[in-house]
Amino acid sequence: MNLPDKPEQVAKDKLREMQCKFNPLSRCDGSVMYCQGATVVISAVLGPIEVKTQNLSIDGSYLECNYRPKAGLPQVKERIREAAVRDVLELALLSEAYPRSKMSLQIQELEDRGSIDACALNSACLAMLIGGLPLKCSFAAVHCIINEQGEYILDPDQRETEHERASFTFAFDSLEGNLLLVQTKGSFKIAEFNDVESLCRSASAEILQFYRTSISNYHCRRSDTKTSEEQMET
Amino acid sequence: MDSSNAIVMPGERITIIEEVAKEKRVILGPGLRRLDDTVVASKAGPLRHKEPGTYWIDNYQRRYVPARGDLVLGIIKGKAGDQYRVDIGSADIASISYLAFEAATKKNRPDLNPGDIIYARVLNASADIEPELVCVNSNGKRGKLGLLADGFFFKCTLNLGRLLLRENCPALAALTRELPYEIAIGVNGRIWVKANSLRETMALSNAILTMEQAGYTEIDKICDSLGDVLQA
Numbered sequence: 001m002n003l004p005d006k007p008e009q010v011a012k013d014k015l016r017e018m019q020c021k022f023n024p025l026s027r028c029d030g031s032v033m034y035c036q037g038a039t040v041v042i043s044a045v046l047g048p049i050e051v052k053t054q055n056l057s058i059d060g061s062y063l064e065c066n067y068r069p070k071a072g073l074p075q076v077k078e079r080i081r082e083a084a085v086r087d088v089l090e091l092a093l094l095s096e097a098y099p100r101s102k103m104s105l106q107i108q109e110l111e112d113r114g115s116i117d118a119c120a121l122n123s124a125c126l127a128m129l130i131g132g133l134p135l136k137c138s139f140a141a142v143h144c145i146i147n148e149q150g151e152y153i154l155d156p157d158q159r160e161t162e163h164e165r166a167s168f169t170f171a172f173d174s175l176e177g178n179l180l181l182v183q184t185k186g187s188f189k190i191a192e193f194n195d196v197e198s199l200c201r202s203a204s205a206e207i208l209q210f211y212r213t214s215i216s217n218y219h220c221r222r223s224d225t226k227t228s229e230e231q232m233e234t
Numbered sequence: 235m236d237s238s239n240a241i242v243m244p245g246e247r248i249t250i251i252e253e254v255a256k257e258k259r260v261i262l263g264p265g266l267r268r269l270d271d272t273v274v275a276s277k278a279g280p281l282r283h284k285e286p287g288t289y290w291i292d293n294y295q296r297r298y299v300p301a302r303g304d305l306v307l308g309i310i311k312g313k314a315g316d317q318y319r320v321d322i323g324s325a326d327i328a329s330i331s332y333l334a335f336e337a338a339t340k341k342n343r344p345d346l347n348p349g350d351i352i353y354a355r356v357l358n359a360s361a362d363i364e365p366e367l368v369c370v371n372s373n374g375k376r377g378k379l380g381l382l383a384d385g386f387f388f389k390c391t392l393n394l395g396r397l398l399l400r401e402n403c404p405a406l407a408a409l410t411r412e413l414p415y416e417i418a419i420g421v422n423g424r425i426w427v428k429a430n431s432l433r434e435t436m437a438l439s440n441a442i443l444t445m446e447q448a449g450y451t452e453i454d455k456i457c458d459s460l461g462d463v464l465q466a
Binding site for chain 1: 267294325
């Protein structure tokens, strides 16, 4: 995959380039390799599958989420990220569709070059969509920082995060743009928070549009061959 | 079948169906659900429509979700009381009663062992209970169902299974011209084939798996090369 490695070229109020590849893995029910700039993750979903009795719930499915760092075992930092992804997915998943079952999500970090939280969330959403798991809505997550000069930088690269004064991650749903997740770090004023939120909200529309075109391309590519077959048949 | 390429996303309201539903009955298939008076999507994919009033969302899902009346291939996993446990690739393991076979009585039980493959119909499928299978029709005859002895069993995508079972699919007819064979296709993405020799069976299974990527136009080419391979 060709990774753009020039963060200078991306404007401060623009998202880095997004790319995705569907079903790179063969044994799961749906998987996606997703990258935002140079940050790359692979997400895979399994479900609905059999659930252990201790986690069994009769009115909804159990959601399992695992996050694996690039090297080594998951530590506290990864556990927090995992919990954040699970919290958002629990809000978006239509769990009553498959009671007494388990939905399992695995996220493997391949490269962390900034906004890994948002990237993990977005890849989780795409994996759910491609795996055909029932969702109430899709969602998009955006990361934004305020640097030492007080500038807002949307979807920063790792080099830019070295000079952050405050960092924010927001997740919005696709229906009414409701907030699903807020993570903040550092010091900021309420006015700044509101500015960053509206900036992220407008960027989330771009991500949702990316989901739609990616899935549309995936379906068209496969059905194109089929329609030409039908024409040949007649 | 109307195949427009308009993609719907989860949570989207589908007003076209709501309009139609005012005049006649509509059937909501996979990926669509009713939320009070609105119709809402729960999966991503193109919206499909079949006359008179069936709507569903197409997607290349890999996990089988049982539905009543489906023909499936299952592997016997074990015995539990007066039932066999059968793996059909769904979330739950399915069950089939000893009495759901042709001419089976309490004394005369069918002889099935773990690892055997059966072709069965889904009798009962609900989200809340495990699926139940039968190997007889309503007259107590087995028809094409039951134990599949010998042969070769392999898994494929759900899409290929559905494609081959479609009425106008020319693939199986084209293969018949090359060699005689028996086949059982399950909508759960499992296929069992049997030809006269092991060599022919393997060639056949490879040909079927290649068909997924191929278009209808390439089917003849695959069949020709299958013939060449077998004569060599």
